[in-house]
Amino acid sequence: MSRNSVQWQAFRINPEERAGMTDTGNRIVRTQPSPPSRQGRAVPPVRAILAGSLCVAVLALVILWSWDWFIPLVERRAGAAIHRKVTIAHLHVHPGRVIRVGADDVRIEQPAGFDDLPPFATARRLDVSIRWWPLLWGGGLDLPLIALDTPVVEIRERADGSTNYDFSAPDIKPDPGTKGTKTPDAASAAVKATGTTGTSKADGATSTTTAQPDAMTGGGTPSKGASATTDGDATTIPRIGAIRIANGQLHVVHAGLHTDMRGAVRTTDPANGQDARLLVDAQGTYVRQAITGHFSGGTLVSLQNRTQPYPVDLDIRHGATRLTLRGTIDDPLTLAGARLRLSLAGPDMSLLYPLTGVVIPQTPPYRVVGNLDYSAAHIRFRDLDGHVGSSDLGGNLSIDPHQAVPFVDADLHSRRVDLADLGGFFGATPGDRPSTAQQQAEARAHASSNAVLPSTPINMPRLRATNVHFAYHGDHIENRHTPLDNIDVLADIRDGVIDVHHLNFAVGSGTLASNGTFTPHGDAVEARIGIDLVRINLSRLMQAAGRFQGSGIFGGHLAIHGTGTSLAGIVANGDGGMTVALDQGGDISAVLPDLLGLELGKALLSILGLPAKTDLKCMVADMPLRQGVLDTRTFLIETGDTRTVGKGSLDFRNNTIDYALSTDSRHFAVGSFPGTLHITGLLKKPSIVPGTETIARAVGSVLLGVVTPVALLPTIEAGVGKQSLCAQAIRQMQDNPASGKAPVAGRPQAARRHQAAVGRRGTGKQATATRATGIRGAGQLSAAERAWIRAVWAARLKAGH
Structure with missing residues (x-):
């Protein structure tokens, strides 16, 4: 057997067998294996035990883990953000490609001074879905869904002007013993103001705010998903897929306006080709008058969608006044591209003041409709068409709400106008008869008084x-x-x-x-x-x-x-x-009774002894x-x-x-006329008493x-x-x-004849x-x-x- 064949045979030997053999050159000699050491024999059991323990631990963590351990951290972070106490009963997290975070019994307390009220806001359940992988690639925060179950919000404004919806940081007076130091909140605010930790504005730092320009309006409002830099920190506006509200309730009390209203808020899902909608039904009192209202519009998320007009359907009944507004707005956040139809109807236009803030004198019953739109500076009510009493009314109305006192520019006209309908402009009761309770009360008071002029x-x-x-x-x-x-x-x-x-x-x-x-x-x-x-x-x-x-x-x-x-x-x-x-x-017999009243006129004619047909x-x-x-x-x-x-x-x-x-x-027919005539008493009901003097003396x-x-x-x-x-x-x-x-x-020479023409003036200048x-x-x-x-x-x- 050659050396090569021996080596090949050695190669075919099982590795475990080769451990007990020795290569002597031309052949392989089997040697006696040595007994395994204690350490070598313990390795496999340790690995198995460690692997099994890890699996048991992971399984136990999955089964026994409670996300409620993070509740104190979440409450502190949320409370610091809105400067209110926030509590959560339970916290749930469901990992996955879309992480679902849920919170049970969320509660936001009232600020100081409103402790006697129910909580500012509560919700039976808050769910937020988060796509985490866009964050890894710098794509910003993506929230496919925010869902609120039974949210309840309490809004208050007291007569002294204090409110419970101001979430700014409360003023903190420094302790005299710690003068020159900053509280954690103050220090945090200073950091935010400078945009750099440890740097103050005194060091020359400046804060800048940039926003993605609006391609439609040229404004500085960040668009959907845009990135805005504020104070040197990049902040991405989250992308929100949908906001779902179930059984929401809103309670608003405004002491200064004598207002107490409750609203039911909910959203609907897309169905039968219809988009999702936001629905609000309100009722209560507004400025001491009963009010009911219904709003149906696009969802809150669709407010940012500039590619699809935002639908509006609003119906308000305030006392006997009704206001409806229907149509669409291309960009509701900037009020651009409005195509709205406004309708107003009621017994008296002066009752519109609480709803519009525009002062109008008393009028008879009215109904007007027109097109409502907006510009950068004005709200315009164009192409008015309607009637006030028996008078028709048309024209245009423009309101500038940005001034300290709202400015109204009205250019109105009528083809036919009844003088009685203008009575409110002169302090009288408008129309043929009073139409509102206030007008009826004023008419009764005027009738029972001795006044002859409007009071x-x-x-x-x-x-x-x-x-x-x-x-x-x-x-x-x-x-x-x-x-x-x-x-x-x-x-x-x-x-x-x-x-x-x-x-x-x-x-x-x-x-x-x-x-x-x-x-x-x-x-x-x-x-x-x-x-x-x-x-x-x-x-x-x-x-x-x-x-x-x-x-x-x-x-x-x-x-x-x-x-x-x-x-x-x-x-x-x-x-x-x-x-x-x-x-x-x-004919004086027709003139005096009409000028002075029927009874007084006829009495004068009789006492003066004038012929019936005297001119x-x-x-x-x-x-x-x-x-x-x-x-x-x-x-x-x-x-x-x-x-x-x-x-x-x-x-x-x-x-x-x-x-x-x-x-x-004039012809000295003395016997035809009596002496002096005396008229005394109230102007409404005067008395006529003939005198006893002779005609010559009188x-x-x-x-x-x-x-x-x-x-x-x-x-x-x-x-x-x-x-x-x-x-x-x-x-x-x-x-x-x-x-x-x-x-x-002396009398001046006559000037050129006066031409009666009325200039239509615009705001601050004479129109041509x-x-x-x-x-x-x-x-x-x-x-x-x-x-x-x-x-x-x-x-x-x-x-x-």
């Missing part, structure tokens, strides 16, 4: 709540189905001050133009009001109030300056006066107002055969009248108190024309005045577009002439009587 208090806090630019045009004014002409209004409210640039009416060939300023002083309002009446057909003016069937041209000027809490109070404390004239008034040629009243008392400078009623003059006063402080009238026959005594200066002529001529019978009557009375002849003021008021005959008097007439009249009042 509804002007709400000054609400006036200060909103700044407004208001433009309104009504194509046709009518009341009781009798059209007058049109109305045009331009006004501003700024810091509670109402500046009515003009409130103009067209009445046939005449004009009623007014302006005024209303300035708040505490709970009262200081008012300055001016009214110009130019060639107004009185029959058409009174028909709008459903009263007058006669005829005549009416003109003059009225001015009031007073302070009060209502229109009645302003006049009762006011100064000013009126100079008005009625020319060619028609009224002229009526002139020049009456100054001082401290609420309307006195008489001139009062004249002239017919074809008689001339009646008056003396006395109307006291608006107590709403009484003390007046005397006497009639003189006429003389009354005429001695009548002052008819020539300076009155410009106002009369401007109001009804130079050749009017009123002007002739005033000239005739100058032949023998009891108090002497008043000085005549203008809209004609449609007032016909406004060119009868220039602006310079009107100003001169008012100046002459004011000088006469200032000179005294």
